[in-house]
Amino acid sequence: MIERRTVSNRIFDAFNVILLFLIGLICLYPMVHVLFGSFSHPKELLNHTGPLLRPMGFITRGYEIVFANPNIWVSYGNTIFYVVVGTAARMFMTLLGAYVLAQDSFMLRKPMMIIFVFTMYFSGGLIPDFLLVSKLGMLNTRAAIIIPNLIATWNMIILRTAFRQVPASLGESARLDGAGDLTVLFRILVPTTKATIAVIIMYYAVGEWNSWFPAAIYLPGRRDLHPLQLILREILISHSASGNVINQSLEFVDQDAVEGLIEDVVRYCTICIATVPILCVYPFVQKHFVRGVMMGSLKE
Amino acid sequence: MVNISTTRSHKSGFLPRLKKNFIQHRSLYLISIPIVLYFVVFKYIPMFGVVIAFQDYRPGLGILGSKFVGFKYFIDFLTSPNAIRTIRNTIVLNVYNLIFGYTSPIIFALLLNELRLQRYKKVVQTISYMPHFISLVVVCGILKDFTSSYGIFNDLAEFFGYERQNMLSNVDLYRALYVGSGVWKDLGWGSILYLATLSSADPNLYEAATIDGAGRWKQLIHITIPTIMPIATLQLIMKVGSIMSIGAEKTILLYTPLVYEKADIISSFVYRRGLQEMNFSFGAAVGLFNSVINLCLLVAANWSARQMTGESMW
Numbered sequence: 001m002i003e004r005r006t007v008s009n010r011i012f013d014a015f016n017v018i019l020l021f022l023i024g025l026i027c028l029y030p031m032v033h034v035l036f037g038s039f040s041h042p043k044e045l046l047n048h049t050g051p052l053l054r055p056m057g058f059i060t061r062g063y064e065i066v067f068a069n070p071n072i073w074v075s076y077g078n079t080i081f082y083v084v085v086g087t088a089a090r091m092f093m094t095l096l097g098a099y100v101l102a103q104d105s106f107m108l109r110k111p112m113m114i115i116f117v118f119t120m121y122f123s124g125g126l127i128p129d130f131l132l133v134s135k136l137g138m139l140n141t142r143a144a145i146i147i148p149n150l151i152a153t154w155n156m157i158i159l160r161t162a163f164r165q166v167p168a169s170l171g172e173s174a175r176l177d178g179a180g181d182l183t184v185l186f187r188i189l190v191p192t193t194k195a196t197i198a199v200i201i202m203y204y205a206v207g208e209w210n211s212w213f214p215a216a217i218y219l220p221g222r223r224d225l226h227p228l229q230l231i232l233r234e235i236l237i238s239h240s241a242s243g244n245v246i247n248q249s250l251e252f253v254d255q256d257a258v259e260g261l262i263e264d265v266v267r268y269c270t271i272c273i274a275t276v277p278i279l280c281v282y283p284f285v286q287k288h289f290v291r292g293v294m295m296g297s298l299k300e
Numbered sequence: 301m302v303n304i305s306t307t308r309s310h311k312s313g314f315l316p317r318l319k320k321n322f323i324q325h326r327s328l329y330l331i332s333i334p335i336v337l338y339f340v341v342f343k344y345i346p347m348f349g350v351v352i353a354f355q356d357y358r359p360g361l362g363i364l365g366s367k368f369v370g371f372k373y374f375i376d377f378l379t380s381p382n383a384i385r386t387i388r389n390t391i392v393l394n395v396y397n398l399i400f401g402y403t404s405p406i407i408f409a410l411l412l413n414e415l416r417l418q419r420y421k422k423v424v425q426t427i428s429y430m431p432h433f434i435s436l437v438v439v440c441g442i443l444k445d446f447t448s449s450y451g452i453f454n455d456l457a458e459f460f461g462y463e464r465q466n467m468l469s470n471v472d473l474y475r476a477l478y479v480g481s482g483v484w485k486d487l488g489w490g491s492i493l494y495l496a497t498l499s500s501a502d503p504n505l506y507e508a509a510t511i512d513g514a515g516r517w518k519q520l521i522h523i524t525i526p527t528i529m530p531i532a533t534l535q536l537i538m539k540v541g542s543i544m545s546i547g548a549e550k551t552i553l554l555y556t557p558l559v560y561e562k563a564d565i566i567s568s569f570v571y572r573r574g575l576q577e578m579n580f581s582f583g584a585a586v587g588l589f590n591s592v593i594n595l596c597l598l599v600a601a602n603w604s605a606r607q608m609t610g611e612s613m614w
Contacts, residue, residue: 009516016414023408024424027431027488030442033452049455097335106328107321116339122595124346125587126548126567127574131359132346148342151335181327210435213549217575229437236441237553267445271438282433283426293492 031279038062038268042261062265066273071223071231076273079209079228086146087204093150094200098159099185104168120153126217133218142225144218155200158295162196163189199292202285209278228274235270353585373585382569387544390565394543396479402539404483405490406532412491413498413524414516425495428488440553443481444468474559478550493535494528501527533609541601545594566590 033052037045041057048056066072100106101113123129129148138144170192171184179187190197212229219225322329353373355366377383408428415421431439446453447467454464467473505523514522548567555563564572566586574583 016411020411020424024427027428096331100328100332103328105325107318119343121598122591124350125591126570127580127584127587128346128349131349150338181331212437229435233437275434275438278433289492290496294496
């Protein structure tokens with residue numbers, strides 16, 4: 001790009017660099033605050049005002065308390081289960097759905113498409129969903145987290161679009177060699193659309209890792225099945241309950257040194273162990289974001 | 301449609317063709333069974349389940365046994381002060397979201413696009429995506445921590461001469477915090493679409509403009525903005541279309557009875573009255589009211605999108 005180096009241009013550039021630096025700082029700071037806070041000494045943290053530029057002191061007591069809390073471990077395990085099994089099941093169903101919807105030879109393709117797309121714009125709502133899940137006997141079971149949200153219709157349509165862009169001749173020649181539908185799907189379509197599939201897997205996995213609402217309504221009586229985010233909600237949001245969770249964990253650590261001030265630090269530590277795994281992964285899958293977002297903005 | 305083909309002709313009616321198609325592609329039909337089953341059970345049965353909105357539903361009696369009461373619960377809702385409050389809050393929060401949440405990623409993308417330092421641009425972009433990956437629970441937890449009376453927001457407020465207070469319990473600050481945290485979360489993520497569109501702009505246009513003596517401001521007005529205009533218009537229309545829809549999750553995490561006046565929205569009201577207080581019929585009625593309005597708004601938005609840009613969601 002040709003450009004003229006005028007004074008006003010330079011002033012704007014400098015202003016722009018500074019402004020974007022500030023925006024970046026605002027995006028970054030809250031997590032930095034939490035990270036520094038999680039290593040800080042509770043007393044110094046309490047007396048400190050203004051932004052945290054470094055940990056106030058250095059202790060790992062907060063993490064010891066978090067890791068000594070069996071609720072955290074159990075819910076961490078549950079979250080991993082929901083992410084792995086949920087994402088696998090969802091991806092499998094999404095693949096099947098996208099496959100049949102992409103076949104010209106399938107006569108019910110169009111009516112089915114209409115039936116599926118309609119559900120994106122109208123739904124029974126929270127209460128009928130809840131009553132259905134409870135009627136099916138799935139309340140307070142792991143199935144309630146995975147099965148009612150098995151397919152995200154939008155992802156299925158995106159994948160269908162990707163399948164339709166694969167040259168039909170690829171599938172046809174395989175069929176002539178005697179390949180069935182599942183072989184065509186998993187041996188030909190999946191490898192040729194793996195970038196799109198990777199994006200959808202990422203959406204499903206991140207969504208499941210961060211999800212808490214279905215668990216809150218469908219698992220009211222089974223704390224042992226709660227995912228991490230729901231335990232986090234107790235610790236971070238509903239303070240009455242947070243006391244319980246933290247006090248439970250205090251039993252596992254010597255109480256004398258704690259002085260009750262450590263709750264804030266424990267909260268920061270919990271946020272870190274729940275969030276850092278995802279924040280470590282996303283920069284590496286970044287190149288897929290553009291693709292994912294653009295896919296979502298395409299029609300047909 | 302009734303099929304009255306009595307002849308043996310294979311190509312005439314729908315059903316014979318379907319039968320032939322079924323025999324030829326049996327495995328496709330087989331594969332579609334679990335998919336159709338899923339949509340019927342988990343999407344369409346609840347749609348019919350909304351009949352409880354017109355009943356005095358008792359879980360013991362079930363849908364078939366419960367008494368039909370017509371529009372009683374709709375009238376109950378619409379004549380209660382809760383209706384005005386929740387509808388108003390839903391619209392107001394969405395309008396604020398539209399004003400700030402819709403424009404900020406566009407401005408951010410335009411600023412990034414003007415950056416000459418590619419490496420710096422990349423770093424700012426990467427950092428700006430981060431909040432999108434932080435869960436809602438954590439975002440609300442951090443917000444609660446920062447706005448508590450000894451939190452960093454209050455440190456700032458005190459510096460500027462304000463009293464310390466629990467900001468989330470302050471009715472006048474709630475909306476700003478709700479919308480602001482949303483802007484923070486999706487600023488970077490929302491800009492991806494626009495940046496990708498901008499990177500597809502024809503560089504020859506900029507070169508020609510420079511040769512013609514157009515400065516950066518003129519290039520912005522005449523090339524950059526027209527490039528993102530179609531996609532921005534479509535986004536705007538769809539956002540207007542969803543002006544009555546807003547999930548309950550964030551509100552449930554952030555609000556307290558102290559701020560219901562400005563915080564309670566339709567979906568959180570359904571959650572509270574329908575699920576927590578187990579007024580299933582009432583909750584279903586309010587939910588259905590909201591769904592129907594949403595559907596109408598979306599259809600209208602889609603129609604105007606097609607009129608204005610030739611593009612639409614379906």
